[in-house]
Amino acid sequence: MIIQRPKGTQDIIGKTALKWQYLENEIRKICSEYGYQEIRTPIFEATELFQRGVGETTDIVNKEMYTFLDKGQRSITLRPEGTASVCRAYVENKLYAQAQPLKLYYLGPMFRYENTQAGRFRQFHQFGAEVLGGEDPLVDAEVIHLIWEFFQRLGLKGLEVHLNSVGCPNCRSEHRIQLQNYLQRRKADLCEDCQTRFERNPMRILDCKNKRCQSLTSGVPTTLDTLCNDCQEHFSQLQSYLKIVGIQYKINPKLVRGLDYYQRTAFEVLAEGIGAQNAICGGGRYDGLVKEIGGPPTPGIGFAMGMERLLAVLDMQKVEIDLETEEKVLIAALGDKARQEGFKLSGELRRNGIPVLMDLLGRGLKNQMKYADREGVRYVLIIGDEELAKDIIIVRDMKLGDQKEVPKETIKQYLLQNINNI
RNA sequence: GUGGAUAUGGUGAAGCGGUUAACACACCGGAUUGUGGCUCCGGCAUUCGUGGGUUCAAGUCCCACUAUCCACCCCA
Numbered sequence: 237m238i239i240q241r242p243k244g245t246q247d248i249i250g251k252t253a254l255k256w257q258y259l260e261n262e263i264r265k266i267c268s269e270y271g272y273q274e275i276r277t278p279i280f281e282a283t284e285l286f287q288r289g290v291g292e293t294t295d296i297v298n299k300e301m302y303t304f305l306d307k308g309q310r311s312i313t314l315r316p317e318g319t320a321s322v323c324r325a326y327v328e329n330k331l332y333a334q335a336q337p338l339k340l341y342y343l344g345p346m347f348r349y350e351n352t353q354a355g356r357f358r359q360f361h362q363f364g365a366e367v368l369g370g371e372d373p374l375v376d377a378e379v380i381h382l383i384w385e386f387f388q389r390l391g392l393k394g395l396e397v398h399l400n401s402v403g404c405p406n407c408r409s410e411h412r413i414q415l416q417n418y419l420q421r422r423k424a425d426l427c428e429d430c431q432t433r434f435e436r437n438p439m440r441i442l443d444c445k446n447k448r449c450q451s452l453t454s455g456v457p458t459t460l461d462t463l464c465n466d467c468q469e470h471f472s473q474l475q476s477y478l479k480i481v482g483i484q485y486k487i488n489p490k491l492v493r494g495l496d497y498y499q500r501t502a503f504e505v506l507a508e509g510i511g512a513q514n515a516i517c518g519g520g521r522y523d524g525l526v527k528e529i530g531g532p533p534t535p536g537i538g539f540a541m542g543m544e545r546l547l548a549v550l551d552m553q554k555v556e557i558d559l560e561t562e563e564k565v566l567i568a569a570l571g572d573k574a575r576q577e578g579f580k581l582s583g584e585l586r587r588n589g590i591p592v593l594m595d596l597l598g599r600g601l602k603n604q605m606k607y608a609d610r611e612g613v614r615y616v617l618i619i620g621d622e623e624l625a626k627d628i629i630i631v632r633d634m635k636l637g638d639q640k641e642v643p644k645e646t647i648k649q650y651l652l653q654n655i656n657n658i
Numbered sequence: 659g660u661g662g663a664u665a666u667g668g669u670g671a672a673g674c675g676g677u678u679a680a681c682a683c684a685c686c687g688g689a690u691u692g693u694g695g696c697u698c699c700g701g702c703a704u705u706c707g708u709g710g711g712u713u714c715a716a717g718u719c720c721c722a723c724u725a726u727c728c729a730c731c732c733c734a
Binding site for chain 1: 727728732
Protein backbone atom coordinates (compact mmCIF):
# COMPACT_ATOMS: atom_id res chain seq x y z
CA MET A 237 0.00 0.00 0.00
CA ILE A 238 1.37 3.35 -0.96
CA ILE A 239 1.68 6.05 1.64
CA GLN A 240 -1.21 8.45 1.40
CA ARG A 241 -1.92 11.78 2.96
CA PRO A 242 -3.26 11.81 6.51
CA LYS A 243 -7.01 11.77 6.91
CA GLY A 244 -8.58 15.17 6.61
CA THR A 245 -5.68 16.80 4.77
CA GLN A 246 -5.47 17.77 1.14
CA ASP A 247 -3.04 18.41 -1.66
CA ILE A 248 -3.91 21.66 -3.36
CA ILE A 249 -2.78 21.37 -6.94
CA GLY A 250 -3.12 22.95 -10.35
CA LYS A 251 -6.20 24.98 -11.05
CA THR A 252 -7.28 24.73 -7.44
CA ALA A 253 -4.00 26.25 -6.32
CA LEU A 254 -4.67 29.17 -8.65
CA LYS A 255 -8.05 29.68 -7.02
CA TRP A 256 -6.36 29.80 -3.65
CA GLN A 257 -3.93 32.39 -4.93
CA TYR A 258 -6.80 34.43 -6.24
CA LEU A 259 -8.57 34.32 -2.89
CA GLU A 260 -5.42 35.14 -0.98
CA ASN A 261 -4.84 38.15 -3.20
CA GLU A 262 -8.38 39.39 -2.66
CA ILE A 263 -7.96 38.93 1.07
CA ARG A 264 -4.75 40.90 1.22
CA LYS A 265 -6.25 43.62 -0.88
CA ILE A 266 -9.34 44.14 1.23
CA CYS A 267 -7.42 43.90 4.48
CA SER A 268 -5.09 46.63 3.43
CA GLU A 269 -8.03 48.79 2.41
CA TYR A 270 -9.56 48.38 5.85
CA GLY A 271 -6.25 49.11 7.55
CA TYR A 272 -5.31 45.64 8.75
CA GLN A 273 -1.73 44.48 9.07
CA GLU A 274 -0.72 40.90 8.61
CA ILE A 275 0.41 38.89 11.60
CA ARG A 276 2.09 35.50 11.33
CA THR A 277 2.10 33.51 14.51
CA PRO A 278 3.49 30.00 15.05
CA ILE A 279 1.53 27.02 13.84
CA PHE A 280 2.05 25.39 17.25
CA GLU A 281 1.78 26.92 20.67
CA ALA A 282 1.91 25.90 24.30
CA THR A 283 -1.15 23.77 24.97
CA GLU A 284 -2.04 25.96 27.89
CA LEU A 285 -2.68 28.92 25.60
CA PHE A 286 -5.64 27.20 24.04
CA GLN A 287 -6.85 25.66 27.26
CA ARG A 288 -7.08 29.10 28.82
CA GLY A 289 -7.85 31.08 25.71
CA VAL A 290 -10.39 28.93 23.93
CA GLY A 291 -11.80 27.49 27.14
CA GLU A 292 -11.82 24.21 29.02
CA THR A 293 -15.47 23.53 28.34
CA THR A 294 -15.23 23.76 24.58
CA ASP A 295 -15.28 20.85 22.17
CA ILE A 296 -12.11 22.17 20.62
CA VAL A 297 -10.15 21.78 23.82
CA ASN A 298 -11.91 18.69 25.04
CA LYS A 299 -11.66 16.47 22.04
CA GLU A 300 -10.23 18.16 18.97
CA MET A 301 -6.71 19.28 19.73
CA TYR A 302 -3.57 17.87 18.16
CA THR A 303 -1.47 17.78 21.31
CA PHE A 304 1.90 16.14 21.85
CA LEU A 305 4.93 16.34 24.08
CA ASP A 306 8.06 17.64 22.41
CA LYS A 307 11.52 16.34 23.23
CA GLY A 308 11.76 18.76 26.12
CA GLN A 309 8.56 17.31 27.59
CA ARG A 310 6.63 20.50 26.85
CA SER A 311 3.00 20.07 25.92
CA ILE A 312 2.56 21.50 22.46
CA THR A 313 -0.63 21.90 20.42
CA LEU A 314 -1.09 22.56 16.72
CA ARG A 315 -3.26 25.66 16.65
CA PRO A 316 -6.96 24.87 16.34
CA GLU A 317 -7.86 28.52 15.72
CA GLY A 318 -6.16 31.88 15.43
CA THR A 319 -7.53 34.27 18.00
CA ALA A 320 -5.72 32.93 21.05
CA SER A 321 -2.36 33.14 19.27
CA VAL A 322 -2.99 36.68 18.10
CA CYS A 323 -3.87 37.77 21.62
CA ARG A 324 -0.80 36.02 22.98
CA ALA A 325 1.34 37.86 20.43
CA TYR A 326 -0.38 41.12 21.34
CA VAL A 327 0.59 40.70 24.96
CA GLU A 328 4.02 39.19 24.39
CA ASN A 329 5.10 41.90 21.93
CA LYS A 330 3.43 44.66 23.96
CA LEU A 331 1.42 45.70 20.97
CA TYR A 332 -0.90 47.61 23.29
CA ALA A 333 1.79 50.30 23.22
CA GLN A 334 0.99 50.95 19.56
CA ALA A 335 -1.81 53.08 18.17
CA GLN A 336 -5.11 51.53 19.13
CA PRO A 337 -7.20 49.90 18.02
CA LEU A 338 -4.74 47.45 16.51
CA LYS A 339 -6.09 45.70 13.45
CA LEU A 340 -4.48 42.42 12.46
CA TYR A 341 -5.25 39.71 9.97
CA TYR A 342 -3.89 36.25 9.35
CA LEU A 343 -4.12 33.51 6.80
CA GLY A 344 -3.07 29.95 7.33
CA PRO A 345 -3.67 26.37 8.39
CA MET A 346 -5.51 25.29 11.53
CA PHE A 347 -5.74 21.79 12.95
CA ARG A 348 -8.56 19.96 14.65
CA TYR A 349 -8.74 16.24 15.27
CA GLU A 350 -12.25 15.48 14.06
CA ASN A 351 -13.92 12.97 11.84
CA THR A 352 -14.04 14.38 8.36
CA GLN A 353 -17.05 15.12 6.24
CA ALA A 354 -18.06 17.56 3.54
CA GLY A 355 -16.47 20.89 4.41
CA ARG A 356 -14.63 19.56 7.43
CA PHE A 357 -10.97 18.75 7.51
CA ARG A 358 -8.29 18.04 10.06
CA GLN A 359 -6.02 20.57 8.49
CA PHE A 360 -8.07 23.42 7.15
CA HIS A 361 -7.31 27.05 6.41
CA GLN A 362 -8.68 30.20 7.87
CA PHE A 363 -8.57 33.82 6.98
CA GLY A 364 -9.15 35.74 10.17
CA ALA A 365 -8.96 39.29 11.43
CA GLU A 366 -8.85 40.75 14.92
CA VAL A 367 -9.30 44.26 16.26
CA LEU A 368 -7.76 44.82 19.67
CA GLY A 369 -8.29 47.81 21.89
CA GLY A 370 -11.64 49.02 20.61
CA GLU A 371 -14.90 48.64 22.45
CA ASP A 372 -17.15 50.89 20.43
CA PRO A 373 -19.93 49.20 18.45
CA LEU A 374 -18.57 50.94 15.37
CA VAL A 375 -15.63 48.55 15.59
CA ASP A 376 -18.02 45.60 15.45
CA ALA A 377 -19.85 47.21 12.57
CA GLU A 378 -16.67 47.79 10.62
CA VAL A 379 -15.58 44.19 11.09
CA ILE A 380 -18.89 42.89 9.81
CA HIS A 381 -18.73 45.43 7.00
CA LEU A 382 -15.42 43.99 5.86
CA ILE A 383 -16.87 40.50 5.78
CA TRP A 384 -19.97 41.65 3.93
CA GLU A 385 -17.96 43.66 1.45
CA PHE A 386 -15.60 40.75 0.86
CA PHE A 387 -18.45 38.42 -0.02
CA GLN A 388 -19.97 41.06 -2.29
CA ARG A 389 -16.73 41.44 -4.19
CA LEU A 390 -16.40 37.72 -4.67
CA GLY A 391 -19.86 37.74 -6.15
CA LEU A 392 -21.45 35.43 -3.62
CA LYS A 393 -25.20 35.45 -3.23
CA GLY A 394 -27.76 34.27 -0.74
CA LEU A 395 -25.49 34.26 2.29
CA GLU A 396 -27.11 34.83 5.65
CA VAL A 397 -25.54 36.88 8.40
CA HIS A 398 -26.75 35.72 11.80
CA LEU A 399 -26.29 38.10 14.67
CA ASN A 400 -26.67 37.85 18.40
CA SER A 401 -25.42 39.33 21.64
CA VAL A 402 -24.43 36.93 24.37
CA GLY A 403 -23.90 39.67 26.96
CA CYS A 404 -21.07 40.45 29.30
CA PRO A 405 -20.04 38.51 32.43
CA ASN A 406 -22.56 40.51 34.45
CA CYS A 407 -25.66 39.82 32.42
CA ARG A 408 -24.37 36.34 31.63
CA SER A 409 -24.56 35.33 35.28
CA GLU A 410 -28.10 36.66 35.42
CA HIS A 411 -28.90 34.66 32.31
CA ARG A 412 -27.36 31.57 33.79
CA ILE A 413 -29.58 31.81 36.84
CA GLN A 414 -32.73 32.35 34.81
CA LEU A 415 -31.87 29.59 32.42
CA GLN A 416 -31.12 27.09 35.12
CA ASN A 417 -34.32 28.00 36.93
CA TYR A 418 -36.29 27.52 33.78
CA LEU A 419 -34.73 24.19 32.91
CA GLN A 420 -34.41 22.79 36.42
CA ARG A 421 -37.59 20.73 36.26
CA ARG A 422 -36.93 19.37 32.77
CA LYS A 423 -33.27 18.72 33.27
CA ALA A 424 -33.79 14.97 33.11
CA ASP A 425 -35.24 15.27 29.61
CA LEU A 426 -32.21 17.01 28.18
CA CYS A 427 -29.70 15.06 26.12
CA GLU A 428 -26.60 13.73 27.77
CA ASP A 429 -24.40 16.55 26.52
CA CYS A 430 -26.82 19.17 27.74
CA GLN A 431 -26.97 17.60 31.18
CA THR A 432 -23.26 18.30 31.42
CA ARG A 433 -23.68 21.75 29.93
CA PHE A 434 -26.33 22.51 32.51
CA GLU A 435 -23.62 22.89 35.13
CA ARG A 436 -20.57 23.76 33.10
CA ASN A 437 -21.86 26.06 30.39
CA PRO A 438 -25.68 26.25 30.37
CA MET A 439 -25.78 28.89 27.66
CA ARG A 440 -24.75 26.33 25.08
CA ILE A 441 -27.91 24.34 25.67
CA LEU A 442 -29.54 27.04 23.56
CA ASP A 443 -27.92 25.92 20.34
CA CYS A 444 -28.10 22.19 20.94
CA LYS A 445 -29.18 20.55 17.70
CA ASN A 446 -30.99 17.72 19.48
CA LYS A 447 -34.67 18.00 18.61
CA ARG A 448 -35.88 17.28 22.10
CA CYS A 449 -33.59 19.86 23.60
CA GLN A 450 -34.77 22.35 21.03
CA SER A 451 -38.39 21.87 21.92
CA LEU A 452 -37.54 22.08 25.62
CA THR A 453 -35.77 25.37 25.06
CA SER A 454 -38.36 26.96 22.80
CA GLY A 455 -39.58 29.37 25.45
CA VAL A 456 -36.38 29.59 27.37
CA PRO A 457 -34.88 32.97 28.37
CA THR A 458 -32.18 33.86 25.81
CA THR A 459 -29.15 36.02 26.40
CA LEU A 460 -30.98 38.84 24.65
CA ASP A 461 -33.70 38.68 27.32
CA THR A 462 -31.23 39.32 30.08
CA LEU A 463 -28.84 41.89 28.56
CA CYS A 464 -27.78 44.64 30.94
CA ASN A 465 -28.28 48.26 29.87
CA ASP A 466 -24.78 48.69 28.53
CA CYS A 467 -24.90 45.52 26.48
CA GLN A 468 -28.34 46.40 25.21
CA GLU A 469 -27.13 49.80 24.13
CA HIS A 470 -24.05 48.34 22.47
CA PHE A 471 -26.13 45.84 20.54
CA SER A 472 -28.67 48.35 19.32
CA GLN A 473 -25.98 50.79 18.22
CA LEU A 474 -24.28 48.03 16.25
CA GLN A 475 -27.54 47.26 14.53
CA SER A 476 -28.15 50.85 13.57
CA TYR A 477 -24.68 51.05 12.05
CA LEU A 478 -25.35 47.92 10.05
CA LYS A 479 -28.64 49.33 8.80
CA ILE A 480 -27.05 52.59 7.72
CA VAL A 481 -24.74 50.73 5.32
CA GLY A 482 -27.40 48.33 4.16
CA ILE A 483 -26.02 45.12 5.61
CA GLN A 484 -28.76 42.57 5.94
CA TYR A 485 -28.70 40.36 8.99
CA LYS A 486 -30.94 38.08 10.98
CA ILE A 487 -31.13 38.27 14.75
CA ASN A 488 -30.68 34.74 16.03
CA PRO A 489 -31.14 34.68 19.82
CA LYS A 490 -29.99 31.09 19.93
CA LEU A 491 -26.69 31.72 18.24
CA VAL A 492 -24.22 30.74 20.92
CA ARG A 493 -20.77 30.10 19.69
CA GLY A 494 -18.74 27.14 20.82
CA LEU A 495 -15.78 29.11 22.08
CA ASP A 496 -15.84 30.34 25.65
CA TYR A 497 -14.29 33.71 25.07
CA TYR A 498 -17.16 35.41 23.32
CA GLN A 499 -18.94 38.34 24.92
CA ARG A 500 -21.60 40.63 23.54
CA THR A 501 -21.52 40.47 19.75
CA ALA A 502 -21.55 37.02 18.15
CA PHE A 503 -22.16 36.31 14.48
CA GLU A 504 -21.96 33.68 11.79
CA VAL A 505 -22.32 33.70 8.05
CA LEU A 506 -24.12 30.69 6.64
CA ALA A 507 -24.20 29.37 3.09
CA GLU A 508 -26.50 26.88 1.44
CA GLY A 509 -25.61 23.94 -0.73
CA ILE A 510 -22.22 22.97 0.62
CA GLY A 511 -23.33 20.21 2.95
CA ALA A 512 -24.12 20.11 6.63
CA GLN A 513 -21.14 22.25 7.57
CA ASN A 514 -22.53 25.49 6.29
CA ALA A 515 -20.86 28.13 8.44
CA ILE A 516 -18.33 29.86 6.23
CA CYS A 517 -17.48 32.56 8.72
CA GLY A 518 -17.86 32.99 12.44
CA GLY A 519 -16.78 35.51 14.99
CA GLY A 520 -17.56 37.80 17.83
CA ARG A 521 -16.34 40.03 20.60
CA TYR A 522 -13.96 38.74 23.27
CA ASP A 523 -13.40 41.57 25.70
CA GLY A 524 -12.06 39.34 28.46
CA LEU A 525 -9.58 37.26 26.53
CA VAL A 526 -6.45 39.40 26.56
CA LYS A 527 -6.67 39.77 30.32
CA GLU A 528 -7.35 36.07 30.68
CA ILE A 529 -4.04 35.19 29.10
CA GLY A 530 -2.12 37.67 31.22
CA GLY A 531 -2.32 40.98 29.37
CA PRO A 532 -3.87 44.31 30.28
CA PRO A 533 -7.66 44.40 30.11
CA THR A 534 -8.26 44.93 26.39
CA PRO A 535 -11.45 44.64 24.39
CA GLY A 536 -11.25 42.65 21.19
CA ILE A 537 -13.35 41.40 18.32
CA GLY A 538 -12.62 39.21 15.36
CA PHE A 539 -13.74 36.57 12.95
CA ALA A 540 -12.45 33.57 11.07
CA MET A 541 -13.44 32.44 7.64
CA GLY A 542 -12.99 28.91 6.33
CA MET A 543 -11.10 28.97 3.06
CA GLU A 544 -12.18 25.50 1.96
CA ARG A 545 -15.81 26.30 2.60
CA LEU A 546 -15.46 29.61 0.85
CA LEU A 547 -14.08 27.80 -2.18
CA ALA A 548 -16.93 25.31 -1.94
CA VAL A 549 -19.48 28.12 -2.10
CA LEU A 550 -17.63 29.72 -4.97
CA ASP A 551 -17.73 26.42 -6.87
CA MET A 552 -21.32 25.71 -5.94
CA GLN A 553 -22.48 29.12 -7.11
CA LYS A 554 -20.34 28.73 -10.21
CA VAL A 555 -18.61 32.02 -9.63
CA GLU A 556 -16.17 32.60 -12.46
CA ILE A 557 -12.72 33.26 -11.16
CA ASP A 558 -10.33 35.00 -13.48
CA LEU A 559 -7.46 32.53 -13.46
CA GLU A 560 -5.02 34.55 -15.50
CA THR A 561 -4.18 32.32 -18.43
CA GLU A 562 -0.98 33.86 -19.56
CA GLU A 563 0.36 33.54 -23.02
CA LYS A 564 3.47 31.41 -22.99
CA VAL A 565 6.25 30.70 -25.40
CA LEU A 566 7.84 27.33 -26.08
CA ILE A 567 11.22 27.00 -27.68
CA ALA A 568 11.29 23.93 -29.90
CA ALA A 569 14.90 23.20 -30.68
CA LEU A 570 16.13 20.49 -33.01
CA GLY A 571 19.67 19.28 -32.62
CA ASP A 572 22.44 20.06 -30.17
CA LYS A 573 23.43 23.41 -31.58
CA ALA A 574 19.85 24.57 -31.65
CA ARG A 575 19.29 23.41 -28.08
CA GLN A 576 22.25 25.47 -26.96
CA GLU A 577 20.95 28.53 -28.79
CA GLY A 578 17.48 27.90 -27.48
CA PHE A 579 18.68 27.56 -23.92
CA LYS A 580 20.50 30.87 -24.18
CA LEU A 581 17.48 32.54 -25.74
CA SER A 582 15.13 31.20 -23.04
CA GLY A 583 17.07 33.09 -20.37
CA GLU A 584 16.99 36.35 -22.30
CA LEU A 585 13.28 36.14 -22.92
CA ARG A 586 12.48 35.28 -19.32
CA ARG A 587 14.58 38.21 -18.16
CA ASN A 588 12.14 40.33 -20.15
CA GLY A 589 9.15 38.86 -18.39
CA ILE A 590 8.19 36.44 -21.12
CA PRO A 591 7.13 33.02 -19.75
CA VAL A 592 9.17 30.44 -21.62
CA LEU A 593 9.05 26.66 -21.76
CA MET A 594 11.60 24.43 -23.42
CA ASP A 595 11.40 20.80 -24.25
CA LEU A 596 13.69 19.24 -21.67
CA LEU A 597 13.29 15.66 -22.75
CA GLY A 598 14.87 15.69 -26.20
CA ARG A 599 11.64 15.05 -28.02
CA GLY A 600 11.19 15.30 -31.76
CA LEU A 601 9.48 18.31 -33.27
CA LYS A 602 6.12 16.60 -33.47
CA ASN A 603 6.11 15.76 -29.80
CA GLN A 604 7.37 19.18 -28.87
CA MET A 605 4.39 20.62 -30.71
CA LYS A 606 2.13 18.27 -28.81
CA TYR A 607 3.74 19.31 -25.56
CA ALA A 608 3.24 22.96 -26.46
CA ASP A 609 -0.39 22.30 -27.22
CA ARG A 610 -1.01 20.54 -23.91
CA GLU A 611 0.70 23.29 -22.01
CA GLY A 612 -1.50 25.87 -23.64
CA VAL A 613 1.43 27.64 -25.23
CA ARG A 614 0.61 30.50 -27.58
CA TYR A 615 3.84 30.81 -29.57
CA VAL A 616 6.30 28.08 -30.50
CA LEU A 617 9.74 29.23 -31.57
CA ILE A 618 11.19 26.63 -33.89
CA ILE A 619 14.96 26.51 -34.20
CA GLY A 620 16.70 23.89 -36.31
CA ASP A 621 19.67 23.66 -38.61
CA GLU A 622 17.95 25.56 -41.42
CA GLU A 623 17.01 28.40 -39.12
CA LEU A 624 20.46 28.56 -37.57
CA ALA A 625 21.96 28.80 -41.03
CA LYS A 626 19.64 31.66 -42.01
CA ASP A 627 19.81 33.35 -38.61
CA ILE A 628 16.06 33.30 -38.25
CA ILE A 629 13.50 31.72 -35.97
CA ILE A 630 10.15 30.35 -37.02
CA VAL A 631 7.40 31.71 -34.80
CA ARG A 632 4.29 29.59 -34.91
CA ASP A 633 1.11 31.02 -33.49
CA MET A 634 -0.65 27.98 -32.06
CA LYS A 635 -3.94 29.75 -31.77
CA LEU A 636 -4.12 31.05 -35.32
CA GLY A 637 -2.27 28.10 -36.77
CA ASP A 638 0.07 30.14 -38.92
CA GLN A 639 3.76 30.84 -38.73
CA LYS A 640 6.37 33.25 -39.99
CA GLU A 641 10.10 33.70 -40.07
CA VAL A 642 11.50 36.31 -37.73
CA PRO A 643 15.13 37.44 -37.79
CA LYS A 644 16.91 36.24 -34.70
CA GLU A 645 17.93 39.71 -33.54
CA THR A 646 14.37 40.99 -33.47
CA ILE A 647 12.71 38.01 -31.82
CA LYS A 648 12.58 39.67 -28.40
CA GLN A 649 10.89 42.81 -29.75
CA TYR A 650 8.54 40.71 -31.81
CA LEU A 651 7.35 38.74 -28.80
CA LEU A 652 7.15 41.75 -26.52
CA GLN A 653 4.83 43.38 -29.04
CA ASN A 654 2.67 40.33 -29.57
CA ILE A 655 2.24 38.83 -26.13
CA ASN A 656 -0.56 40.64 -24.44
CA ASN A 657 0.10 39.71 -20.84
CA ILE A 658 3.38 41.55 -20.55
C1' G B 659 -16.32 8.86 19.60
C1' U B 660 -20.98 6.93 16.80
C1' G B 661 -23.92 5.53 12.31
C1' G B 662 -24.60 4.62 6.93
C1' A B 663 -22.56 3.93 1.99
C1' U B 664 -18.49 2.66 -1.04
C1' A B 665 -13.61 0.27 -2.39
C1' U B 666 -12.11 -3.08 -10.06
C1' G B 667 -5.94 0.00 -14.65
C1' G B 668 -3.89 7.10 -14.54
C1' U B 669 -9.47 8.59 -14.43
C1' G B 670 -14.80 7.36 -15.01
C1' A B 671 -16.77 2.84 -14.78
C1' A B 672 -19.23 -2.65 -16.66
C1' G B 673 -18.95 -7.51 -14.60
C1' C B 674 -22.77 -9.76 -9.00
C1' G B 675 -20.30 -17.82 -8.35
C1' G B 676 -17.78 -20.84 -13.66
C1' U B 677 -12.97 -20.64 -19.79
C1' U B 678 -8.36 -15.00 -22.12
C1' A B 679 -11.69 -8.87 -16.40
C1' A B 680 -16.16 -5.11 -21.13
C1' C B 681 -16.29 0.01 -22.63
C1' A B 682 -14.93 5.30 -22.57
C1' C B 683 -11.38 8.99 -21.60
C1' A B 684 -6.37 9.82 -20.54
C1' C B 685 -1.50 8.10 -21.72
C1' C B 686 2.41 5.90 -25.10
C1' G B 687 3.85 4.54 -30.28
C1' G B 688 2.74 4.86 -35.57
C1' A B 689 0.07 6.86 -40.39
C1' U B 690 6.64 9.75 -46.68
C1' U B 691 12.17 11.52 -42.91
C1' G B 692 11.23 19.14 -39.23
C1' U B 693 5.14 20.98 -37.22
C1' G B 694 0.01 20.48 -32.28
C1' G B 695 -5.42 20.43 -31.83
C1' C B 696 -9.35 16.50 -35.93
C1' U B 697 -9.20 11.36 -38.04
C1' C B 698 -7.29 6.30 -38.51
C1' C B 699 -4.21 2.08 -36.64
C1' G B 700 -1.62 -0.33 -32.62
C1' G B 701 -0.18 -0.69 -27.26
C1' C B 702 -1.81 -0.17 -22.16
C1' A B 703 -5.09 -4.62 -15.17
C1' U B 704 -1.38 -12.63 -14.89
C1' U B 705 -5.62 -8.93 -11.68
C1' C B 706 -10.23 -6.64 -8.87
C1' G B 707 -8.28 -1.97 -1.04
C1' U B 708 -5.61 -5.65 2.68
C1' G B 709 -5.87 -10.30 5.37
C1' G B 710 -8.55 -14.59 6.31
C1' G B 711 -12.79 -18.02 5.37
C1' U B 712 -16.83 -20.79 2.42
C1' U B 713 -16.72 -23.50 -2.37
C1' C B 714 -14.70 -28.32 -7.23
C1' A B 715 -14.58 -22.95 -8.59
C1' A B 716 -14.76 -15.88 -5.88
C1' G B 717 -13.70 -9.45 -8.51
C1' U B 718 -18.53 -11.81 -7.62
C1' C B 719 -20.71 -15.00 -0.98
C1' C B 720 -19.04 -14.44 4.56
C1' C B 721 -15.79 -12.19 8.45
C1' A B 722 -12.08 -8.81 10.07
C1' C B 723 -9.01 -4.73 9.11
C1' U B 724 -7.86 -0.30 6.43
C1' A B 725 -9.16 3.80 3.47
C1' U B 726 -12.62 7.13 1.17
C1' C B 727 -17.40 9.62 1.06
C1' C B 728 -21.69 11.28 3.72
C1' A B 729 -24.11 12.12 8.34
C1' C B 730 -24.42 12.85 14.07
C1' C B 731 -21.82 15.95 17.94
C1' C B 732 -19.56 20.57 17.08
C1' C B 733 -17.66 23.92 14.07
C1' A B 734 -14.32 27.08 9.55
